[in-house]
Each structure stands twice: as C-alpha cells, then as structure tokens.
Amino acid sequence: MKIIIIFSVLAFIILAASSAPAPVVLDFYGQSLRARAKYYIKSADDDDLAGGFGLVGVLNKSCPAVVGQMTDNMGLWLTFHPVDPKERVIRLSTDVNIKFSGSNSCHESNVWQLKYHKALEQYVVMVGGVEGNPGPKTVNNWFKIEQGIYGGYRLVFCPSVCSDCKVICGGITTGPDVENLAQHQGPPLIFSNSTDPWPFSFYFKY
Template identity: 35%
Template sequence: MEPLVAGTPYFIVPVRSNNGGGFLSYEANETCYAVQQPIDDSASQAVIFKHDKSEDGDWLAASKDLNIKFEDISGCDDSSSSVLQVANYDEATGQHFVTAGGVEGKPGCGTIENWFRIEKVDGEYSYKLVYCPSVCDLVNVPCRGVGVFGHGAFLRLALSDDSPLLVRFHKEKSCGFKMF
C-alpha cells in the first residue's frame, strides 16, 4: 500500500466484506456524528488527514497524532466544523462518540479531543483508528480504538476497548466508491 499523504482525500472502508461501508456525516439531535454506512459499497464521504508536525512533510506515519476531517459534511449543518473529535461521555449509551465539530491543528491540551492515530494491525492492509493523543504532556489519555456502536441504519463511530473497526484506505479518485 502506498503511504498516506496529508491533505489528500481518502475513503475509509472496513477490511472485511459484509461489515458495512465507508464513513459519512449524519446529523441527529443537533450533533454531527461520524457514522459507518450499514451496507458494503454504499456511498460514503472522503476524509482528509493532517498531522501535528509540519516538519514531517506530506507523508503520514503510523502511530503519529493527526486530525481527521470530512472533505464535505453534507449530512450536517453547514456551520459545523468537519474535523472529527471525541465527544463528551454519553450517559444514556455509555459511549464516547466520534463527532464533527473539532478544531484543526493547534496541538495542545485545549485540542486533545481532536487527535487520532492510525495503527497497523496484523495483515498487509489492515489498520485501525485509535484515540491516543500525545499532544498534551499534562494529561495521560488511555488509548482506545475507534469502533462502531449501534445497529441497523445508524452505526455511530465510538471509542471501543475491545472491538476496533479494522479499515483500509482508498484515494478518492482510485476506487469505485461515491461521495454525496
């Protein structure tokens, strides 16, 4: 697999078939959630990665802090930021959901909820998204994978200790997926 390039649109899709489709934005209860399409090969939205250190160049290294943002958040209110973040704990579900509305760049304690990592998993093309920011030395954040919470048509991305979603990446122009 080619190295990922900062600023380039990619689709994130599950490694396993029959495990749902790509990611998109979806507004519910005035929150812009990052969700997974429930059906393989469903239309999805591209994301763009940006790392925390410009001296690293354009290549994205595994296990480094990065922002993830939707290229377009057409599923949500236009005033929302497209940068993904870990939302506050939802007592009703017992989950920390991944939502849009984060801050791009500005690594530090004030933006700790906006930083994710890409971790290599067994297999040549298997990766997982992980919330494990190191942009703030004052806070020790327990590392957690990003998985899926829910069933049916509303599969929200959420932090998961035991079931991270295994994914791969496709450049926007090099795959058969469609954007809205």
C-alpha cells in the same frame, strides 16, 4: 580503545533506531497515505454491507453530527492532517486530525473529535473539532492509525499532543445499531478500551 569504539558504535545504532521515523501508512493500492489528500475509508474484511464513514443521525436527531459507518456506500471523502504540518505522508502511531470534505447541516467544522454523547452515555466520534494547534485545548481532536488485521489498519484514540494531560486510550470501533434518520446509515463510531483490532483500508481518490 576497542571497547570504547564498540560502545560508541552501539550507542550510535541505538540512537539512529530511536530517531528513525515511524513506518508510513499505505492506502488500498500500496501507496503512501498522503497528508491532506482525499480518501475514503472502507472495511478491510470486504463485507459488502459495511460501507465507508459519513455522518449519521442518532436517536432521530441529526445534530450534534455523529460520525458513523454507512451500510452500503463509500461514505464521505476525508483528509488526514498530521501534527507536523511539514509532514507529507501519514505515519503509524502519530497524531493526526481527520476531517470530512465539504460542510454539514449542523454548521460545525468537519474535524473529528472524541466527545461524550449524553443520550448514548458513551464517548462517540463527532465533528466540530479544531484542526491543528496541538495542545491541551485540542487534545480530543487527535487520533492515531495503528496496524490492524487482514492487511488493514485501525483507528485509536491516545493523543500525545499534551504530555501533562490525562487522556483515555483505546480503539475506535462501531457501536451498537441505533435508530437513525435515513437509510444507508449504520452505527456510530465509539470509543472502546477493547484491544480488538477492528480493521479498515484506505481508498485513494485518483
């Protein structure tokens, strides 16, 4: 009888641990990252030359709208939308849509997506994605936040919204500098299968 009770207790502990929610992502001030609230993203290494994220022109073209890192400003406000619309906070390693506030000159949605850029010949983060509706038709629109270094976090692309889809998995990092249309625009964000934990911190709009 004691053996049965011990195994029952162990099974309960294992089940409870496996069903526990993932840790909450924290903003720069140590507060829970809230779903659908406005944030900036800023590099966690305190490099004054590394700004936030915005839309950058690539190879003298402003469209399609490419997401990139600005050189000396906070970039654009953005919001995080979890795969579970009832979730109020953003958790590690869970699928989220990322969306810039406002509109863009390419008349596309401001939802991030991973898409192959023919001119750059690599997968690049662009806008024009679809918010919500998780499944095979929107698999390119989902990102995850993982623990990084310097107390910051890193972005990865490895969506879980479609169990039958074959997806690539890797990190989102800054690509090589390319010719841009305007000042204060840095390199685009690209997909990389490198394990380098490129960090960033969140600044919350009070």
